[in-house]
Amino acid sequence: MNSYCIETTQLTKKFGNKTAINSLDLKIKQGGIHAIVGSNGAGKSTLFRILLGVATPTDGEASIFGVNCQKLTEKERVRFGYVNEEHTLPTWMKVSALVNMQKHFYPKWSQETYNSVIGYFDVDPNQKIAGLSRGERAGLNLSMALAQNPDVLILDEPTLGLDVVAKQSFLEALMFTETQNESTIIYCSHQMEEIERVADNLIMLEKGRLTNNSSPDEFVARVSSWIAEFPNKPSQLTQSSKVLSCKKIDDLHHIVTIDEDANFQEFLQNAGGSNIRQVDINLPNAVNAFLTKNHNTPDVFVQ
Amino acid sequence: MFELLKSEYARYKNWSYLAFVIVLGAFGFIAKLKPFLQEHPLQTAATNMVFIGGAFIFGVLQMALHRRANHWTYLIHRPLSTLHIYSGLTLAGLLLISSVVVVPMMIMVVGTDVFSASVVDSRHYVYILFLMLTATLAYLVGQLAALSASKGILTFAMLFVPILAPRHVNNIALLLPVTLLIAGVLYLNVKSFKPDLSRYLQNPLSILLLAVPMSLSFVFILLMSTTLFYHVPKFIAGTHSDNNPQNGTMRYIWQFESKDRPSYILENSDHPLAKNLMGQTELAEATYLDFDVWTFPRRGQMHVEDRIYALVDSETNTTWQFSHASMLLEGRQSTNGESIGALGENGFVEDLGSIEDSDRFTQVPYLIGKEFVMTQETLYKVNFEERSLDIKFALRGDEVFISPPQFRKEDVVISTNKRLMLFAYKDIMDGYDLAQPDYVIDHPVALENLRYVFTYRVAAGYMLLYFGNDYFGFDKPGAEIILASLGGEKAESIHQRRFELYGHPAWIRHFNYLISPALYYAQFSLLNALEPQDLTFASFERIRAREYPQRVIVISIILQILSGLITLLLVRAHKQGKAHAITWVILATGLGLPALCSFILLNPWHPTSHVFSLQSKDINTQTPALAL
Numbered sequence: 044m045n046s047y048c049i050e051t052t053q054l055t056k057k058f059g060n061k062t063a064i065n066s067l068d069l070k071i072k073q074g075g076i077h078a079i080v081g082s083n084g085a086g087k088s089t090l091f092r093i094l095l096g097v098a099t100p101t102d103g104e105a106s107i108f109g110v111n112c113q114k115l116t117e118k119e120r121v122r123f124g125y126v127n128e129e130h131t132l133p134t135w136m137k138v139s140a141l142v143n144m145q146k147h148f149y150p151k152w153s154q155e156t157y158n159s160v161i162g163y164f165d166v167d168p169n170q171k172i173a174g175l176s177r178g179e180r181a182g183l184n185l186s187m188a189l190a191q192n193p194d195v196l197i198l199d200e201p202t203l204g205l206d207v208v209a210k211q212s213f214l215e216a217l218m219f220t221e222t223q224n225e226s227t228i229i230y231c232s233h234q235m236e237e238i239e240r241v242a243d244n245l246i247m248l249e250k251g252r253l254t255n256n257s258s259p260d261e262f263v264a265r266v267s268s269w270i271a272e273f274p275n276k277p278s279q280l281t282q283s284s285k286v287l288s289c290k291k292i293d294d295l296h297h298i299v300t301i302d303e304d305a306n307f308q309e310f311l312q313n314a315g316g317s318n319i320r321q322v323d324i325n326l327p328n329a330v331n332a333f334l335t336k337n338h339n340t341p342d343v344f345v346q
Numbered sequence: 347m348f349e350l351l352k353s354e355y356a357r358y359k360n361w362s363y364l365a366f367v368i369v370l371g372a373f374g375f376i377a378k379l380k381p382f383l384q385e386h387p388l389q390t391a392a393t394n395m396v397f398i399g400g401a402f403i404f405g406v407l408q409m410a411l412h413r414r415a416n417h418w419t420y421l422i423h424r425p426l427s428t429l430h431i432y433s434g435l436t437l438a439g440l441l442l443i444s445s446v447v448v449v450p451m452m453i454m455v456v457g458t459d460v461f462s463a464s465v466v467d468s469r470h471y472v473y474i475l476f477l478m479l480t481a482t483l484a485y486l487v488g489q490l491a492a493l494s495a496s497k498g499i500l501t502f503a504m505l506f507v508p509i510l511a512p513r514h515v516n517n518i519a520l521l522l523p524v525t526l527l528i529a530g531v532l533y534l535n536v537k538s539f540k541p542d543l544s545r546y547l548q549n550p551l552s553i554l555l556l557a558v559p560m561s562l563s564f565v566f567i568l569l570m571s572t573t574l575f576y577h578v579p580k581f582i583a584g585t586h587s588d589n590n591p592q593n594g595t596m597r598y599i600w601q602f603e604s605k606d607r608p609s610y611i612l613e614n615s616d617h618p619l620a621k622n623l624m625g626q627t628e629l630a631e632a633t634y635l636d637f638d639v640w641t642f643p644r645r646g647q648m649h650v651e652d653r654i655y656a657l658v659d660s661e662t663n664t665t666w667q668f669s670h671a672s673m674l675l676e677g678r679q680s681t682n683g684e685s686i687g688a689l690g691e692n693g694f695v696e697d698l699g700s701i702e703d704s705d706r707f708t709q710v711p712y713l714i715g716k717e718f719v720m721t722q723e724t725l726y727k728v729n730f731e732e733r734s735l736d737i738k739f740a741l742r743g744d745e746v747f748i749s750p751p752q753f754r755k756e757d758v759v760i761s762t763n764k765r766l767m768l769f770a771y772k773d774i775m776d777g778y779d780l781a782q783p784d785y786v787i788d789h790p791v792a793l794e795n796l797r798y799v800f801t802y803r804v805a806a807g808y809m810l811l812y813f814g815n816d817y818f819g820f821d822k823p824g825a826e827i828i829l830a831s832l833g834g835e836k837a838e839s840i841h842q843r844r845f846e847l848y849g850h851p852a853w854i855r856h857f858n859y860l861i862s863p864a865l866y867y868a869q870f871s872l873l874n875a876l877e878p879q880d881l882t883f884a885s886f887e888r889i890r891a892r893e894y895p896q897r898v899i900v901i902s903i904i905l906q907i908l909s910g911l912i913t914l915l916l917v918r919a920h921k922q923g924k925a926h927a928i929t930w931v932i933l934a935t936g937l938g939l940p941a942l943c944s945f946i947l948l949n950p951w952h953p954t955s956h957v958f959s960l961q962s963k964d965i966n967t968q969t970p971a972l973a974l
Contacts (some may be wrong), residue, residue, distance in 0.1 A: 095422070095423050096422070096541045097422055097542055099544070115541075127419065127420065131419075131420040133353055146348045148426065152927045
């Protein structure tokens with residue numbers, strides 16, 4: 044049996060002359076929470092739209108459960124849920140009416156799951172959706188998506204614009220559910236602390252290309268952070284593709300690298316560095332350094 | 347699907363209630379001003395505009411709100427087929443439209459039927475069906491405009507021309523076109539309602555259904571474009587025939603005042619009366635004669651096509667309204683609505699129970715003024731006080747009236763398909779005796795070739811000036827002076843003049859034919875089938891008999907071949923498959939330039955952007971790759 048729920052092969056999507064996704068070969072295993080991160084314009088939302096079948100690839104192929112995303116039928120669609128950053132819902136309906144409608148669409152609907160998740164949010168069933176706060180709408184959306192018992196749940200920046208309390212509730216509800224069933228959750232977010240907290244797998248996209256597909260720990264293990272003193276600007280560092288960032292703070296240079304081994308200390312010494320020491324780096328900083336490296340900026344090094 | 351229907355209905359129901367109240371209020375206000383079912387051009391235009399325009403806007407709005415990126419994904423990702431999703435939304439939309447169109451109209455018609463003495467026939471209910479069908483079509487076209495990847499769908503507005511413009515020959519001609527168009531647009535909507543809205547429809551049937559109406563619209567757009575590339579530059583240069591007419595063209599006649607026009611026609615005449623007539627017409631009063639052929643009313647026609655609601659006699663305080671069900675003028679007291687009998691072809695009938703079939707009219711008559719009733723063969727005058735119906739004038743054989751009488755200062759003009767008759771005004775208006783024409787002038791040319799007719803009162807009787815672009819046959823402009831003498835047995839042709847010069851070149855005069863002969867035939871054949879009595883809608887046989895200049899035919903053939911070749915090159919660039927390519931090439935070769943224009947609108951502008959190319963420049967080449 045195929046253990047991948049999502050597969051893309053040489054997937055490419057162009058809008059005019061702009062390439063949103065570029066020859067993407069991606070395989071996502073069933074189960075767990077897979078975080079997809081990338082800067083704006085990395086192609087995350089385009090990828091989701093292709094996976095949901097509402098956009099057509101320019102080239103290549105994407106499949107869910109082995110079915111081409113361009114040929115999804117209601118049999119496949121019933122197996123996945125989708126929550127977007129706007130928390131699009133029929134605002135003219137009452138919560139209870141919407142929930143009743145959703146029940147008709149999804150035969151595996153679990154009222155128990157719905158009740159459990161909605162309990163994290165203060166949502167009155169008789170209230171109109173237009174009257175709900177953004178956090179309550181996010182909660183309702185997540186509750187319904189999870190109650191569908193989807194095999195794959197796609198969450199596209201679901202916590203965008205939520206306050207701390209709503210975000211907390213959202214993540215708790217998500218993690219609660221993840222432990223209750225075997226859904227595969229594709230979680231897209233710019234909030235690294237959320238990723239650190241929930242993700243089992245870290246997928247990184249940059250300008251339509253896959254740049255990482257591993258566990259967060261594996262990714263952090265590839266990244267190292269160094270502090271050193273340099274009498275002059277260490278121009279040699281700019282030539283190394285393994286240096287993600289180099290910032291001068293209080294006469295000390297903070298250097299983040301990827302896939303460098305212990306020889307890097309020797310390299311720094313040869314470059315004129317002194318008082319060199321390696322320090323721990325957490326996932327948010329590692330990811331941010333990684334994403335910043337590829338971001339279009341006039342100067343790679345910020346003094 | 348039903349759940350989605352309920353949800354969609356709930357979304358707009360408050361708006362539909364509001365619209366219902368406004369429409370019903372407007373109808374109630376109209377009913378206070380005049381009988382609700384009395385045709386009034388403003389009321390008909392406003393009704394069409396509100397219902398058709400409103401339904402179109404609703405269709406656009408409904409789908410535009412759904413097609414926003416996140417909303418579309420939210421709508422489509424449900425475990426329902428796109429057909430079911432579309433059906434749910436559309437049925438909700440049609441329910442909402444019917445609550446605004448059908449319900450208020452039905453309340454008004456049923457209310458008039460039950461609570462008033464006005465005649466209400468089944469045709470009044472057919473009108474409600476027609477309104478709902480046209481609103482449905484507008485709604486579906488609105489949906490298509492929002493769903494289609496091509497914004498050229500807006501040209502589909504032309505679909506309403508054959509639905510609204512002709513006075514349809516029967517109810518099949520009235521309802522079948524709109525029903526077929528609904529079926530066609532519905533098919534396109536179902537096909538367009540696909541997960542990826544940016545994809546263009548490519549199957550042959552969709553292309554056909556999109557391209558043919560769009561090409562017909564492009565015929566009119568291209569015709570209008572002659573204003574930009576021909577007429578306006580000519581006007582600016584001062585060489586346009588309208589502001590700089592050339593002697594020897596028919597257009598030159600309009601240079602002269604009415605009284606001088608006969609002199610221009612007669613200037614080379616050797617007829618002994620020519621000079622005398624030229625002198626007389628300089629002092630005579632010229633009157634334009636309307637020579638349009640009217641489509642006579644038909645049984646069961648929509649009440650909005652009635653020209654007069656009823657005959658109202660102020661002396662007897664009675665109202666006589668024609669019933670298409672009984673084929674009688676049904677009378678009632680204007681004050682209390684009490685029935686006062688009927689008026690049939692044989693006169694008044696007091697007892698409605700004693701009416702026989704022979705009493706009924708065999709045709710729906712025109713009601714003219716306050717006391718005239720006219721079928722295509724007979725002009726009647728009604729005497730309400732004496733309760734009699736008298737024949738004022740009747741035709742024999744296959745001769746028929748082509749329009750109602752024209753009442754002028756001194757005379758009354760009656761036109762038939764064979765001749766023109768002038769009656770003394772008092773002979774028609776006074777008394778109830780049979781009237782005899784003072785002048786009878788046979789049409790000098792076929793009816794469809796008559797365009798402009800002016801009459802001049804001269805000493806001997808009447809002089810008539812006929813002229814038109816097709817006077818001596820298709821595209822053979824000419825003029826003729828005819829003298830009808832009082833008491834003379836036959837009118838005499840004084841002089842004919844042919845105009846050998848034309849104001850515009852042949853390619854402009856026949857631009858409609860030149861850009862697409864097939865569509866030219868199609869548009870006229872369609873309109874002729876819907877309203878055969880209107881001579882401006884030439885029949886297929888009439889068009890086939892026309893002789894177009896050789897140059898126009900050659901240009902037309904070259905244009906069609908070029909359109910086919912250009913389309914072939916374009917479809918090769920689009921790489922959309924054989925069926926797509928073959929369909930478009932056949933269409934462009936058959937329909938010419940309008941089909942080529944349709945191709946451009948119905949296919950993506952940047953075909954290569956949908957085809958992946960390894961050689962293309964992409965943004966990732968600008969950034970260093972990470973060694974991962």
